[in-house]
Amino acid sequence: MKYHRESGEDDNRSKREQILDAAYQIFSQKGYHRATIDEIIALADTGKGTVYNYFVNKEQLFYTLIREKSAPFEAALAELIQSPEPPLVKVEAVIKLFLRFYVRNADLWRVMMHEMRGFGSQGESNLKPEQREKYRDWFRQSIGMLEKVLHEGIAQGVIRECDVTKSAYGLFSVIVMMVFQKLVGDDIDGTAKSIADIFLYGVARQ
């Protein structure tokens, strides 16, 4: 069942990873639709059938990519949320974490966000509703983390009573926009600080 390659070739686990790596690049560059399996296998240096040995179809390949890339991020986020830092500090730390993740995966996530909510309500999308729901869940979970911090802040009296959901979405959208518009640059920490600053204290002169 398993052919152990002690190393040498290092190509056993590779095939699957080669494909995922190639898919990552192509999907990021071209978006879901314009990415073709042919391009992916060319880059992965493998046969077409091999892709279908590991992934049931193009969509599931895409989904797997999303899932595997985001897993470490999700873990780090969950851990951070549960840390005992004061909420206002946590806000900035969370922003930093998001920025780092999205900067690294900007292109793929752009694609994912588009596919996620797809095309209105109609539903003729390639993405089966079931699959799309999974994307949405992943997304909501991230927002949910932000909401948690805000709730904590309100409970501790350092954040004013406000619509937590809307605020969380707002903060999230700002982070994403900074990344997608390439307004972040190398100074992720600085960017995080200024996002936190405006989010917490507003732009108006007090």
Place this chain on the structure above:
Amino acid sequence: MKYHRESGEDDNRSKREQILDAAYQIFSQKGYHRATIDEIIALADTGKGTVYNYFVNKEQLFYTLIREKSAPFEAALAELIQSPEPPLVKVEAVIKLFLRFYVRNADLWRVMMHEMRGFGSQGESNLKPEQREKYRDWFRQSIGMLEKVLHEGIAQGVIRECDVTKSAYGLFSVIVMMVFQKLVGDDIDGTAKSIADIFLYGVARQ
């Protein structure tokens, strides 16, 4: 060979508009890729060749749509910006205007935003760089309006010195997110007020 038209001009313009209206609906529902010319002409009740008489190709049809739909909005925005209202009031008014426009055109704009920056650097995309740049320009112009208001506020001392570009993008992203996530509801004015509130004064308890 000869098609007699009672009122050449009038009917002529009509065909074009029929196509644009149909295209608007189909693009909004299906997104750029899944929208087909066949669907559009079925809805527009016209022939396939006619589309290509008025628009050089699918992409340019899409672009024209964007341009024509946004023209009135742009005008209204420009006027508002130049009005003599105090900046903090203007901020809220601008948000309101944006919200109204995006709520009305949510689906088409979702599509447009995706296509806009689209596909990284590659260039094999359908969208020629030149075309894509036009999208971006339109976009930047909107953001530019927001920046103007902020500058005005800073000049008048009611807004603190901050990175105006980033702030404008941030505000813009929040507006868009509220619309796309359907967090607006029917109460556009209320939503605008609370967005402005947080944007200006932050979420932190003072």
Place this chain on the structure above:
Amino acid sequence: MKYHRESGEDDNRSKREQILDAAYQIFSQKGYHRATIDEIIALADTGKGTVYNYFVNKEQLFYTLIREKSAPFEAALAELIQSPEPPLVKVEAVIKLFLRFYVRNADLWRVMMHEMRGFGSQGESNLKPEQREKYRDWFRQSIGMLEKVLHEGIAQGVIRECDVTKSAYGLFSVIVMMVFQKLVGDDIDGTAKSIADIFLYGVARQ
């Protein structure tokens, strides 16, 4: 809507017919599965899309073929059945008619019969059950015609009481077998006569 070609090219109605003719040949030679659209268009000297303008898919192309080829035969058969000939004469005439039709269309019908009842009960066949049912109906109708003659014969006392359905199927199968095994030769009338002879009077020496 219609572009009248007075003649000259004679290619307007042609396109569809060209495709049908080509499909007829290819399906006959290769069977349903091994026939490819590419071969068909090569023979029809047309583009791939054209096929899909006229026929929704490969299966429906096949079905249309069957339908159009059999229509004249069905009409002739129905007429014959209603003629006032004595039953024993009719039996021979019907056999003749069947033979002529199947000899002419042997290959296509071989394919059709295979697809018709398909593959046991499972149903993973390409042919959607609905479509397959249509094939079956066509088939049953033909058998039904034979049954009618037998009933008539029984009513008139020239055919003995027997299981009409089984007998009709039996007669039908003999006809088909003669054709498919190329036991007919050019002497269709002679073959019909001897089939009728054995069917009516058996092989046993009285």
Place this chain on the structure above:
Amino acid sequence: MKYHRESGEDDNRSKREQILDAAYQIFSQKGYHRATIDEIIALADTGKGTVYNYFVNKEQLFYTLIREKSAPFEAALAELIQSPEPPLVKVEAVIKLFLRFYVRNADLWRVMMHEMRGFGSQGESNLKPEQREKYRDWFRQSIGMLEKVLHEGIAQGVIRECDVTKSAYGLFSVIVMMVFQKLVGDDIDGTAKSIADIFLYGVARQ
């Protein structure tokens, strides 16, 4: 690298049989084309390579199946033919034997018959002409057995002089049709009797 087998021979034969059994089921259910090696090995609980150790390819697997399944039937048929029964009795006995065999193997034989003559003259078929000829031979042999009985009957004066080949094919076709159209039911003996009856004495009232 080394797979210890307790009883090489025994297990060896087993693998082969497992594959044949599985192939029998799958081919019967799906037909030759839609049957996949993957399904077969899944059912046979063996590896894909193993199939190719025992059979050179899919087609030869199919052929072997036909050959091995029909061997006992052929033997029984040959024996019956040589028995000293009177011809008219033999005819019925032969029909019974055929019915029993085909009822048991209806689905596989349906497939086989289609593949047998398959694809006209072209030759691009998977089935090499040589292979196809073998199918045909098997088939002709069965018919030949029927012919023998008829000849015997003619020699003994109980069957009238007729085209023996055509009659044999006719009888054969009736048997097969009864099976494929599921007109047999559980009463094989009764069905055999009535087939024999009509075949020998015809449907006409004497």
Place this chain on the structure above:
DNA sequence: CATGAATGAGTATTCATTCAT
């Protein structure tokens, strides 16, 4: 100008077969 028949490049997916272990 309006039309729609014709077109073919482009794509996801299947599956028999090979061969290194």
Place this chain on the structure above:
DNA sequence: GATGAATGAATACTCATTCAT
């Protein structure tokens, strides 16, 4: 012998675009 990961040729179908009428 047994295995199954890797492979790629083969194939149905889509849809933007053209051009003759």
